[in-house]
Amino acid sequence: MSNELLINSTQKGERIALLQDKRLLEYHVEVPDQNFTVGDIYLGTVRKLVSGLNAAFVDVGFEKDAFLHYLDLGPNINSLNKLTKDTIAKRGQSTGKLNNFKMEPEIEKLGKIDKVLSRNQPILVQIVKEPISTKGPRLSCDISIAGRYIVLVPFSNSVNLSKKITDKQERQRLQKLLSSIKPANFGVIIRTVAQGTHVDDLNKDLQDCLEKWENGIKNLRDAKPRDRIIGEMNRASSIIRDMLNESFDSITVDSKDVYDDIKAYIHNIAPDKENILRLHNGKNKIFEQFGLEKQIKSLFGRSVSLPNGGYLIIEHTEALHVIDVNSGNKSNSEEDQEATALSVNIEAAKEVARQLRLRDMGGIIVIDFIDMKKAENKRILFDTMRTEMKGERSKYTVLPLSKFGLMQITRQRVRPEMNIVTREVCPTCGGSGNIQASILVSDIIANNVDYMLTKQNEKGIMIALHPFLYAYFTKGLISEQVKWFFKYKTWVRLMKDSSFGVVDFKFHNQYGEEIEIIPGS
Template sequence: MSNELYISTTQKGDRIALVQDKRLIEYHFDETEHQFSVGDIYLGVVKKVVQGNNAAFVDVGYDKDGFLHYNEIISYNSLNKFVKDVIAKRPVNLRLKGFQLEKDIEKFGKINDVITKNTPVLVQVVKEPISTKGPRLSCDISIAGRNVVLVPFGNSVNISKKITNKQERQRLHKMVSSVKPENFAVIVRTVAEGKDMEELSRDIEFCVEKWEEGMKTLREAKPRDRIISEMGRASSILRDMLNDDFDNIYVDSKENFESVKTFLHTIAPDKEKILKLHTGKNKLFEQFGIEKQIKSLFGRSVSLPNGGYLIIEHTEALHVIDVNSGNKSTQEDDQESTALAVNLEAAKELCRQLRMRDMGGIIVVDFIDMKKNENRRLIQEAMKEEMKGDRSKYTILPISKFGLLQITRQRVRPEMNIVTRETCPTCSGTGTIQASIVVTDLIENNLDYILSKQNESGMSIVLHPFIYAYYREGIISKQMKWFFKYRVWVKLIKDSSIGITEFHFLNKLGDEIEIG
């Protein structure tokens, strides 16, 4: 299995693609000015306590107040005491050494007995703002590292349930217990399996230092300030998934290259050699065929390799996916075999779609009807196998007698949605496209004006692939004729992300040329 990560920088933020065996399996857009990411820690202010919901609404600077439920404030007593000491600048060890922990709150208590209005409270984002809702918050703070998760105001050591070997669990528990900092609980992640004392100790120290820096910020913080930032989406993917299966990491900006290189040096120095800076003429996603995959995979209809297809519909409450056989070749002996073959293909693509679009909540899949129970079990097992690589929490229920399979998947951020239906920029959706015939005339008129009147040199034109091919066709192409006419070589760059009638003239610095 081969994994590759691509990070493309745009003016609005970073586009991140995780590719497995040349197939896109995750796509993220990390906005430059995006706030309230999962893991961020804020100094909030309680605006309202609602007894009926046993929850409070906390102002963290978002349009809508964040939601804090009673179940998310178990360690509130210790946290609140420590935060008050830090804000008041009392002499307190920021690493919690010597700090006297308070008793956890009652499990079935009432929030109004614990929290009052206008109280400052340190909260962590556990679910990003979705639709009309504000962020979901928690007072049970955690700091994630590569191998461990550090939980302030605790003392336990817990091992990931996915580590099943008894001896390994005992080894990890013994090692972590010996280096565990005072008043911090530690959760050992699955990736820590087989790691030595030095690596685990270094990871724990990294988390403690991050907490300490955040508490220094808290001393001077104002309400609604962000105290600790979660790392960017690309770094978090590397932190959680980087292993021997990663072959390449491509970035197209020097700033990101240095940032990722520094991060790799911290978590996996031996992996620095797989980091590469893309300097080609074509855009990074265009060069490696990712743009084409994005365009073909985010539509309402998704094709399967052998003729079947999925129809994906989204609502506020759930996602519905319908599996269809389409023009599936009938190599199988009967209808049951055909249904099984299509459903197995659909299960594989479906799991990919869940990760790629980051679909969460309730998902209902209508598979093609199968009469045999053993075939239904095969589909369920196939789903479980394909979902193993998913980092989100999920539950898969057995297929019902109506052929429906229900999935719940943790939803912590808005789903990724790419619009794949484009309105023609020339006809505005009317269906009349005669103007697109003269797009080449527009290009050549503008080119003549720029080269004759503005004396540009080293220029290039960004075009749709169809128009690009038109200008490159033949032994003496139109591009070559331009060279003979103007004595200037004009570079052509194809970009499938733009419309067929869209084009851009760029100067030698890569800035768009204004015509007129």
């Protein structure tokens, strides 16, 4: 199973696509200067204590105050508050090292928040859920610094392992190893990818996390309220950090700056993997080259097709997602109705697991599978869904089919759901329904070619257009493109782009800069 990462840089930010065996599995849009990313640590100010909710509202610079529940304070909140207070007041060394730090008593598990925090108190908080809809960020004071193999937890002394590490000897080895090299008053959570990792790599990752924590405490000395103290890495780097393994065989980017950043990061965490990074410099756009534009348009719609004729209908609400499974023309392909239902349901389960990651759907997901009578078939479907969800990085729970044929899944939601508009407004009528001379688009392009080559004396023209228009100008023994060559004695390059509307097109000069066209010519 191969994993490929593609990164397309645009003016609006980076588009990040994770492919598994050439199929789109995850899709993210990284907006420049986007604040309040999961993992960011801020210096906040307590604005309001709500005893009824046993929670506080904290100002971290978002338009709405962030939410901090008592259960998210962490048992060592008093120690964190002590360090924060001493660092801001510039008392002691305040380097972030906790070897000689005197820990404060842990708080009660079922205590009250007004006994721990006070109004207008400065507090160090970490984003655990990004702003979604009308809600502000969700916060935690149980600070953690994520590395590639471990997660560093200040003000703790425990060493915990991922439940996915099942080998008893390996668990004992990692437990003993990390217990011996971790500094005092720091806890460690060992991630799944640490299996089989050499002590030198684990120690380097630990030191990197410690350095990140210590640099954050140095920043805290001169920080002002609302300042970001420690920033989480961007989505591309975090995906590489979490998933870079033997099956990760290609990372392709189309920006030299992004290429240099990722190369430096991979050199730091896994120098042996530098050779899988490539800079795309082909004629076609990177997403077009790999056929992703079509996948995005077909996978984010309300209706999603299954390989053998069935389809899903996906409906979204604020906290609930409903997925209806339909057999489509598959219903006539087999004589046994039960076998047909099982076949379609298994296909649907695989696609549902993919859609959850692709759209980053969180909260409650209810799936209405096709009714099956046999208990054995229901068990097979349940096992299939659990197997397909094993690669999921978010926390989730899958329940067996209910007597109504419904399956319920809960999936942790830490950022807004990815939503791509797949229904295009007609570029000719602007959605009004009045189409006027769309057939003339070919004449408009031809007139602009003539004007640029004869009046403006442009060289090396390239036209980006929809595949339908591309076919119109290139098909045939003597195509329109060839006729231009004979007429103007220069070759006009054409590039198809599936992201364009049917009659959309853009002219570019030899330097790749967009050329202004003559409207309606």
